[in-house]
Amino acid sequence: MPVPWSRIAPGLRAVNWRRLLPARPEQSERPVQQAAWWSQSTVWLDGHRACRFSAAGQAEAVFPLASPYEISAALPALDAMLPNPQRPGVHRLRLLVGAPFACYFALPWRALPRPVDWLPLARMQFVQGGVGGAESWRFDIQDNGWGRPRLAAAVPELLCEHLTRLCRQHKISLHAVEPAYTYAVAQHRRHIADGEIVVVELEEMETRGAYVANIGFRSHGHWSGFVTLPAVDSLDAVLRDAASLCDAPPPERIYIIAPASADRRAADASRTHWLQAPWDVPV
Amino acid sequence: MKAIRLNFARANRPGATAGIVALLVAVGALLMSMRYLDHLKSVGEALDAREGAIARNEQKYQTISKAHQQPGKPGADELMAQQRYAAEPARDLLERGWNPNIALLSVEVMTTTRQINVMFETRSVQDALSYADWIEAQPGTEHVSVMRQMQKPGPPMKSVETSLQITWRAAAGQPADASAAAVAAAPLSQERPR
Secondary structure, eight states, X not given: OOOOHHHHHXXXXXXXXXXXXXXXXXXXXXXXXXXXXXXXXXXXEOSSEEXXXXXXXXXXXXXXXXXXXXXXXXXXXXXXXXXXXXXXXEEEEEEEEOGGGOEEEEEOXXXXXXXXXXXXXXXXXXXXXXXXXXXXXXXXXXXXXXXXXXXXXXXXXXXXXXXXXXXXXXXXXXXXXXXXXXXXXXXXXXXXXXXXXXXXXXXXXXXXXXXXXXXXXXXXXXXEEEEEEEESSOHHHHHHHHHHHHTOOOOSEEEEEEOTTSOGGGSOTTTEEEEEOSOOOOO | OOOOOOOSTTTTOOOSXXXXXXXXXXXXXXXXHHHHHHHHHHHHHHHHHXXXXXXXXXXXXXXXXXXXXXXXXXXXXXXXXXXXXXXXXXXXXXXXXXXXXXXXXXXXXXXXXXXXXXXXXXXXXXXXXHHHHHHHHSTTEEEEEEEEEEEEOOSSOOEEEEEEEEEEOSOOOOOTTHHHHHHHXXXXXXXXXX
């Protein structure tokens, strides 16, 4: 008679598989790890600090920016944070770009087939936002189906070019340059149920308790509005402001992707779902 | 929720899924059309083969028919002899069953369809039918049908005119001495009491 899988699975999980592996002396493990030919690291960059994470997610090094919110200060921070592989091999780097260096736009639907065709729309929104000239920024628009609004993001062109040059010099493969918001949402996509929702991502500023809130509104499975606001006091007030700025209806659920240190009593508890941010930047 | 990542290292690339799906569909369509072409080709070859066989047959018939017009050619005599012999089994069949009470009016032997149309006259209906029965009983006969029978009232004497259609077998394979036995059985209608 076949034994059902549901009866086997707990037993399999209970078995300590590691015990079955041949024992390895503790001393030899460390040098092997150090001179690995393969590595993956993530570098976080926001307006105040740059930080490097190992593949496991631990913070390896932190570098505060000489002058906050300055792109000229961010480039030497990137230099300092770049991993220095001992052996040639496959070394992948992912850069996560935080608050002042990443801008987000929700673009309403136009009959434009390719992502490249959407670039003028994103540039126009950027200029209307009043941040400055759109020439020195690189835009990326997600590809999506016909009839669906797009989410676009922009990071400084200088940052991308500098990083590409650095990676070529250090023989590191630049795996991805991702804005923090889309990265966090992609990490938590299984925990976010679609509908009339708000997805908020909080990034810590200089001091504890002060955040930059990237607030995206979704309705009917699309991004309908996006706004970035400072969140210094009550999150409810910030969400109210955001809803009025984006002209969005009151949401069914609120998802907040925040660092572990965030005060979870700060928002309306009945509709709010707290999610752990995939990075843990020391302040 | 479905999340699509943004990557500035490779910015503004359209998704690869649609292209890959289109490529796979195209490859599938190509394979299907190639198989269909092969199928059509094999059908065409079969048709060609059939047509070739028909053409060869026709050529054979033509050489046979032309053999009459060009005597002295090598093989022509043989073909003519073959053709002459083709009517031989039919004639043999008719002759063996013949008796002096039967007057053959016309005999038409068609070798291609293996048919004989015979028209003959007898003194009585029994004579005619027994002749037809005898022909039907022969192993070389496939089928006999009486097409028409007509009684002629006449001042000199009454007579019955009958026309038969006989189909004989192509290769009856009669033994050499079978004809003698058949001849012995033939004049059955004569001995039969009226």
